[in-house]
Amino acid sequence: RKEVEQDPGPFNVPEGATVAFNCTYSNSASQSFFWYRQDCRKEPKLLMSVYSSGNEDGRFTAQLNRASQYISLLIRDSKLSDSATYLCVVNRTGGFKTIFGAGTRLFVKA
Amino acid sequence: GAVVSQHPSRVICKSGTSVKIECRSLDFQATTMFWYRQFPKKSLMLMATSNEGSKATYEQGVEKDKFLINHASLTLSTLTVTSAHPEDSSFYICSARADRGEETQYFGPGTRLLVL
Numbered sequence: 570r571k572e573v574e575q576d577p578g579p580f581n582v583p584e585g586a587t588v589a590f591n592c593t594y595s596n597s598a599s600q601s602f603f604w605y606r607q608d609c610r611k612e613p614k615l616l617m618s619v620y621s622s623g624n625e626d627g628r629f630t631a632q633l634n635r636a637s638q639y640i641s642l643l644i645r646d647s648k649l650s651d652s653a654t655y656l657c658v659v660n661r662t663g664g665f666k667t668i669f670g671a672g673t674r675l676f677v678k679a
Numbered sequence: 680g681a682v683v684s685q686h687p688s689r690v691i692c693k694s695g696t697s698v699k700i701e702c703r704s705l706d707f708q709a710t711t712m713f714w715y716r717q718f719p720k721k722s723l724m725l726m727a728t729s730n731e732g733s734k735a736t737y738e739q740g741v742e743k744d745k746f747l748i749n750h751a752s753l754t755l756s757t758l759t760v761t762s763a764h765p766e767d768s769s770f771y772i773c774s775a776r777a778d779r780g781e782e783t784q785y786f787g788p789g790t791r792l793l794v795l
Contacts, residue, residue, distance in 0.1 A: 610791075
């Protein structure tokens with residue numbers, strides 16, 4: 570079993586739709602969590618950090634559930650420009666190890 | 680946000696040659712830099728953690744004699760792919776973590792390596 574698992578998708582949604590991604594992690598020593606966005610043939614860019622209290626940045630909302638060991642990303646009012654691969658990222662304690670999920674591909678269509 | 684550069688952005692070389700990739704943090708000091716490799720439609724795979732002034736820590740399965748890492752200063756780490764072969768063709772990305780207590784990694788734009 571992979572340490573960080575994501576639904577690879579692809580998710581095909583129309584503009585304006587709300588879409589949610591989930592990610593599960595298996596190592597309870599995981600300390601911090603992030604969502605990154607990666608466009609085709611580009612480097613990952615930080616989208617947002619994820620906190621237990623949940624956090625929101627415009628149309629994006631991230632949630633962390635430590636008890637169930639999953640994190641989520643909700644995108645409201647999808648735009649064409651949201652089309653990308655969304656990577657779930659987990660940092661472990663002890664040597665600062667970063668684990669990337671395989672990513673979830675999102676296509677937003679007009 | 681913090682800026683990380685990589686050079687070259689793209690390289691094509693013959694099998695058997697060595698290729699050096701530079702990773703620089705432009706506006707912050709980075710004690711730790713990371714090197715990743717990504718194959719098409721696959722996730723980033725951590726190759727090694729580069730620590731300034733000490734030897735890099737390699738992930739299991741990554742040959743340290745083939746992928747030489749030198750973290751010469753707080754703003755520069757280099758990855759040298761020695762005696763490159765076609766199977767080394769990939770997207771190599773570095774990242775750096777700022778030395779100010781943050782856990783966020785800032786990624787370079789990546790280097791596409793094609794070995795013929």
